[in-house]
Amino acid sequence: MGPPPRAERRPRRRGRQRHAGARLRPRRPASPPLAVEPVDLSSPLLRLDQPTPADAETIFAYCQDPLFEKYLTVPWPYTRAHADSFIAEYVPGGWASDLEYTWAVRAADAPELLGVIGFRVPDASLGYWLGAPHRGRGLIPEAQRLVIDWVFANGIVSTVNWQCLVGNMPSSRTAWRAGFTFTGEAPAVQVHRDGTYPPAWHGRLRATDDRAPKPGWPAGVAG
Numbered sequence: 739m740g741p742p743p744r745a746e747r748r749p750r751r752r753g754r755q756r757h758a759g760a761r762l763r764p765r766r767p768a769s770p771p772l773a774v775e776p777v778d779l780s781s782p783l784l785r786l787d788q789p790t791p792a793d794a795e796t797i798f799a800y801c802q803d804p805l806f807e808k809y810l811t812v813p814w815p816y817t818r819a820h821a822d823s824f825i826a827e828y829v830p831g832g833w834a835s836d837l838e839y840t841w842a843v844r845a846a847d848a849p850e851l852l853g854v855i856g857f858r859v860p861d862a863s864l865g866y867w868l869g870a871p872h873r874g875r876g877l878i879p880e881a882q883r884l885v886i887d888w889v890f891a892n893g894i895v896s897t898v899n900w901q902c903l904v905g906n907m908p909s910s911r912t913a914w915r916a917g918f919t920f921t922g923e924a925p926a927v928q929v930h931r932d933g934t935y936p937p938a939w940h941g942r943l944r945a946t947d948d949r950a951p952k953p954g955w956p957a958g959v960a961g
């Protein structure tokens with residue numbers, strides 16, 4: 739593991755507005771509010787911060803990727819209005835409601851958005867994507883490490899879950915590389931566009947686990 743993330747959890751400002759759309763999913767069962775403000779996380783390789791309106795066109799362009807239709811729950815077809823609303827409403831709403839913490843993934847030394855990573859609090863799971871030109875550089879395992887270290891360091895959960903739809907080999911490999919233990923195939927936790935919960939591969943990483951790759955992944959993922 740590298741250095742810990744720089745940012746610490748900070749108390750929420752008093753009187754902060756909540757975004758109405760943030761109540762679409764059920765609140766967590768009675769647990770104390772986490773009072774988390776958006777934080778930036780960084781390493782020598784990456785900076786994770788908030789997406790801004792300047793990122794909208796890039797997000798819109800990357801979200802035309804047919805892999806996103808196949809593997810993600812993003813709206814499809816994905817329009818420019820979806821990108822605008824993701825930045826202005828979905829992301830701040832997730833932080834304000836403590837339901838989902840989302841970051842833009844950027845190189846440490848450049849402002850361009852390369853992808854997105856998020857942590858969904860109700861199921862303690864990671865979601866992420868990279869624009870196609872930025873894959874194959876090991877950026878997502880590093881982004882996962884930053885988010886997971888922050889989640890554990892701030893006591894948000896003691897186990898992070900991971901899932902992908904069956905056969906998403908690049909995503910599985912990032913989780914294998916990050917040290918997740920494969921826990922089996924079961925319906926997806928999140929509902930998909932067609933209203934179903936398709937078969938998914940699941941994994942788990944405990945705060946006490948080392949981050950070495952673990953055996954037991956489906957054929958073709960490890961090694």
Ligand SMILES: CC(C)(COP(=O)(O)OP(=O)(O)OC[C@H]1O[C@@H](n2cnc3c(N)ncnc32)[C@H](O)[C@@H]1OP(=O)(O)O)[C@@H](O)C(=O)NCCC(=O)NCCS
Pocket residue numbers: 805806809810865866867868869872873874875876877878879901902903906907908909911912915958959
């Ligand atoms: C998942 C994603 C973020 C991973 O990006 P990345 O970290 O740059 O990873 P790559 O695309 O380089 O692939 C990761 C690894 O899988 C390997 N891989 C790719 N295709 C593979 C395949 N068909 N079989 C086995 N391994 C494969 C790559 O060689 C790479 O290995 P490495 O870590 O040893 O270099 C990216 O592929 C993506 O955005 N996909 C679409 C959205 C998505 O599926 N998100 C995840 C939802 S759970």
